Amino acid sequence: MTAPRILLALLAIGALAQAAPPNIVFILADDMGYGDPRHAGGKAPTPHIDRLAAEGMRFTDAHTSSSVCTPTRYGLMTGRYNWRSTLKQGVLQGNSQPLLEKDRTTVAEFLKYEGYSTSVVGKWHLGLGWSRLPRNRKADSGPTEGTGWGLDYRGKLPRGPLAEGFDESFIIPASLDMGPFLYLRDDKPTAIPSVTKTWLRPGAAAADFEAVKCLPDFARESRDFIRRSAEAKDKPFFLYLPLTSPHTPIVPGAEWKGKSGIGDYGDFLMETDWVVGEVLAELEAQGVARHTLVIFTSDNGFAPYADLKAQLEKGHKPLGDLRGTKADIFEGGHRVPFLVRWPEVVKAGGTSSATICLNDFFATAADAVGKLSSIAPTAAEDSFSLMPLLKGEGGYARGFTIHHSAKGAFAIRQGSWKLCLCPDSGGWSDPKPDSAEAKELYPVQLYDLEKDPAEKVNLAEKEPERVKEMAALLAKAIREGRTTPGPKQENDGEAIVFPERVRGLLPVLGE
Known part of the structure; x- marks a missing residue:
């Protein structure tokens, strides 16, 4: 083969590689305020989150669909405003039925159809297809205080993440202060609750379930999925990682206790940041970091029950200078950190002041895959692609x-x-x-x-x-x-x- 032909062949291979769909990792913190990361003025060290900001693009006017978590997760998964669903206010509980409509396309389902391996690891909080034990039958074992007793934990649930487009899952049902307290792997409980445990609220719990273990377990499962997916080399992968932190209960592991200098909340922020670092480390270990779109954000603003007064006294401002907190219509309720790293596309150290919404993830993922026009007219009704902003081209279509x-x-x-x-x-x-x-x-x-x-x-x-x-x-x-x-x-x-x-x-x- 002559030199020009070799050059043309190499260019063609390069073009094909560049056109290949990226891996996608979406990390969703729980109740992390706009001012919590160190790069936004926070006092706790968050080197891995800060690294995402330095190596990618930081959005300074990013908003969740709602100022509380279940509705925000609905908007994230569907690209549709949460208030268009049947849930008009409040959140679901750990024993709630699914909020996602059976015929509604999720971003995971869309990506799976486009050839992606898909996984969710972490806090689900969108309802599950629980069955109840017969009325004339008592719970399987243990005391019956709190939420989660009377549910049937013996088999696979008909409605869970696997019914919403995920190939595999490792989740807890809802927030870490809502029973039942247990893991579900691939829509099947890993244990039958036998004791009551209490993290702010009592609930049915697996005997070996401990809140302090969740972040390490989620980090391990995430790294395992990334490793297996990268080694297979047959499909791009999508990992949705909704964390349980820094939401209450504030339970930093022993390795993090006392490390932040601003108390348990700061320590928990550091452990949250550590999970982000574990994900980034595995992407690098597998040689796929450059070809992976990583998004880090939060499901709503800082929660006042995490002791805002104590944080302010230590000089840490979880809300920055914004008014309001989680649950509010004010900016502190729904303006959140939002960082995007994709070395092949996004210029390092960029900042955008565009007003964006987490609903935009659906259209952005579709656009990144080159399939924006493939979104059905009955899906992602409130989602606008961020790709023009990520590429530095302008043209972001959201008008309000x-x-x-x-x-x-x-x-x-x-x-x-x-x-x-x-x-x-x-x-x-x-x-x-x-x-x-x-x-x-x-x-x-x-x-x-x-x-x-x-x-x-x-x-x-x-x-x-x-x-x-x-x-x-x-x-x-x-x-x-x-x-x-x-x-x-x-x-x-x-x-x-x-x-x-x-x-x-x-x-x-x-x-």
Whole structure:
């Protein structure tokens, strides 16, 4: 073969390699605040998370679909706003039935169809297809205090991650303070609960289950999946790693106790960061780091029950300078860390101020695989690809973002303007929903986040036309069943009803 032909052959091989779909790893922390990582001002060392920021792109205006976890996970998996589901407020429990609709395409299902090996390791919290023991029969064994007794743990569940597009799974049902406390591997419980254990709440537990073991177990299982997938070399892989930390119970392992200098919460942040490091180390060990898209983020903002006052006294600001906490409609409830590393595509050390949403993962993954146009019109109705931003090309198509609180309050963000369709926090912070204070306040809140990122000055009364325009945009998004181009879709469950005072001010929201 002549030299020119050899060169052309090498170029063709290089082009094919470059066009090959990337491996994808999505790491979801639990209740990690915007200001928790060291690179965002946090006091606990987080070298591996910081490394992702240095070697990839940091998004400074990233938001979860909801300010609490189950609905955010729904949006992440489906590319659809959580409030379009049957869950209009709050979260599921560990013994809840599945929230994901049987006929709804998940991002895992989409990637599996495109030839990916898929796995989920960690906290599921989207409901499982539990069967209950007959009423005339007692639980298999042990005391019956708390959640999880009376469930049938003897066989494979018909509805779990494997029914949602994952080839394999190693999960706990819900948050680490919600029973039942046990692992499920490939939709089958690994043990039958025989004791009651309590991490804030009591629940049925496997005798050998300990909260402090979860992060090491998740790290081990993640590394194993990456190793097996890389060694097989027959398929790209997708690993979804929803962690249980730094959500309560705050249970750092012995290796991390006292290491942060700011208490158990800081120590738990360090162990969370360690899991990220374990994943990155395995990608490197298998020689696939450059060809792997890694995303790290959180399911909502910092939770106040992790003792915010104590953190602030130590100089650690989990929320940065944002107002509100987990559960709230304010920025602290849903603005989160969001880091993307993909050495083959994303320039190191980049920063984006674009307002993005975790719902965008579905379209981004499809675009990364070269299959964005293959998304069905009945899927990913609120997902916009981040690939133009990751490539530095611009052209990100999201025109506005809708936020949702634990109590079901709405906000809409367009440019620097944010309209909250409630007079209160919509969650746990003051002014609390239905409080005497809230009833005396103007029905809605409008903030210019460019000038007022701490949401201190409500401009709603001074900007009535802007309020009406943004409310109409929100009403249309609800009515159309989607925010991406495509045919109108139906929302699920009960109709969305705004508070009476809000409807009185903005009739378009009552139509």
